[in-house]
Amino acid sequence: MSTERALATAGAALLAGAAAAAQEIPPLPPPGSDLPHVVLVSVGGEIATGCETPLELAGCESGGETFAPETWTRDLPDLGLVARIRTEDLRAFSRADGGAAPEHWFGLANRLRQLADESAVDGVVVTHGAAGVADTAFFLNLVLPTRKPVVLVAAQRPWSAVSGDGPLNLYDALRVAADPAAVGKGVLVVANQEVHAARDARRTSPYRMDGFGSVDLGPIGVADPDVVRFFTEPTRRHTHRSEFELAALPESLPAVEIVAAVPDAPGRLIDASVAAGAKGLVVDGAAGLSGGQREALRRARDQGILVVATSATRGGRVPETAALRDSGIIPGDNLTPTKARTLLQLALAITTDPAEVRRFFAEY
């Protein structure tokens, strides 16, 4: 079956469901009503991918392809009940497995900033591959100077999948982006009827429906069938309260590598990273560093390389202990290694002062 046919089948199934309940679905509001304006930006991802058959749940086995964003509004006319939607196709920014490739992060951020600055735009939804959505969201959370809702959305299953989560996630993301209560809460990630703050969102399963969580904390709100409801808001600095200026940042951020602490590892990965030009290192699991790794880190720090430690327990902060302080390692709070890397890259783009970098990790 061709991808186009599979998509048509999936779309028909969605529409058949809609037709069965046609009496209960109110007609689309006429143009010119006061629905909020939301721009729906596609960077691809599972949510924008059609596979050959509907039972390909964990990615397309036999090849599939991403489709243009108009497919969503065609398959799900109900989206028009939530907002006036303008689509924008930024699939050129995506990498092979879907979602924005870091080399396109600045391109994406600059375009999103333009969109958010348009006075007619109330919010932006960005579709993304599930694997990288939390990391892209955190980057945007640090550099986008806007109070308007920017909502990243992903799906665990391809759009063509039976019982796919894409349609509801997309619908919920639009509702959140259109909700005045979402203003000023930073970049958000919507999946599985939950609203997560970008800083804390993580993918917690490669394919389950409850595949996203905010480990240690929790979602800040829900996209329930009746309403979008926020319960809390993040206190760490973000978006309009961030000091990272998008226009002032170099598009090529300083190199930062992630090294896992391994009790019997020699330090050569650390030495190699430094030799290759790393300006910073993230050590995942500082407590478990081998003697060889500790020595290599000492050599790195002697050359002015900044080192941040994250916790390999995947929950909990790295406490600032005397031992950590003495070794000059900066605690990475409760960030994942990849998010700590992003923050350290941005930090190193504007300072090499360890005290400043330490402050960034306490405030963002």
Next chain:
Amino acid sequence: MPGIRAAALAAFLLPAAAPAQELPVVKLFTTGGTIQSLGKDRLKLAEYREGRIDGATIVEAVPEASRIARIEVEAISAVSSTRMGAEQGLPLARQLTEELARPEVAGAVVTHGTTTLEETAYFLHLTVRTTKPIVVIGSMRPWTAVSRDGPLNFLGAVRTVLTPEAAGKGVLVLLNDTIHSARFVTKRHTYHIETFVSPDVGPLGFADADRVVLYRSPVTRHTADTEFDLDGIEELPQVDVVYGYQEASRAPIDALVKEGAKGIILADGSPAYGNAVLEARAAGVVVVQGSRKGSGRVVLSDRTAARGEITADNLHPQKARILLRLALTRTTDARELQRIFNEY
């Protein structure tokens, strides 16, 4: 007595002692519970007499707290949390309001038994008009037990009160290093140390060894932003919870209506409740639909809203009861009551 040695706690990064008169005042209100309990021996983890340990003993056991704050102790009661209610809650809320108005007072810590801790905490969250931190603590293990959690919970609470970011976040609940909002927290285990959780949302922050961190701020209304006023209120309207289960009879609802209850919280339902609820409403009793599931909101539908039904959002039935008691001091209008359930 199992001695927690000062040295063990001195590992915390506490500032050098300042002259006592210059330290901020932290009020310690004690109500009883496991944190103030006495067991026969160190291994009696679940068998003990509550309320036998007074506030001064707690303060003395954790000298590190007195290095950062001047602790003033006030005993409200010395009972198990199942005996707590408006009788203690009303005077506690009034005393907190009064004491926190003193400029030298930085905030307050309240000890409480754990079973109904979330109910008193939510009551204070809804009634004490202040932006200063109020931290409610308990302990899962008796004061006399090995590996007791009480002293560290107390020190964590004092450190939290003195954390500037804790201001304006409403009433906080702290056990096991974890800081919860009174709005969301609940007890999820009968005796483990890891017992208090905030389903649906998670905690606000942590009192970690190196510092107190608050990652979240509640956006529901509370404390300084509350519309509830205890002035002139001597008692609160009777509201009870009726549990739903298979084949549940309508007898509890009928009995409560007859007894004069002003409100009923349904924790899920039963077919037999249908007519009983209609009759209760006709008799002027406010019925709120809650859930026994422990997580998730009761979703509003157009149909139920048109019938004047009120839903409890994601408040657990025991907390929906607290809110309805306070709400009924202001209104019996269904739409107004639903607004209150949406906002608090």
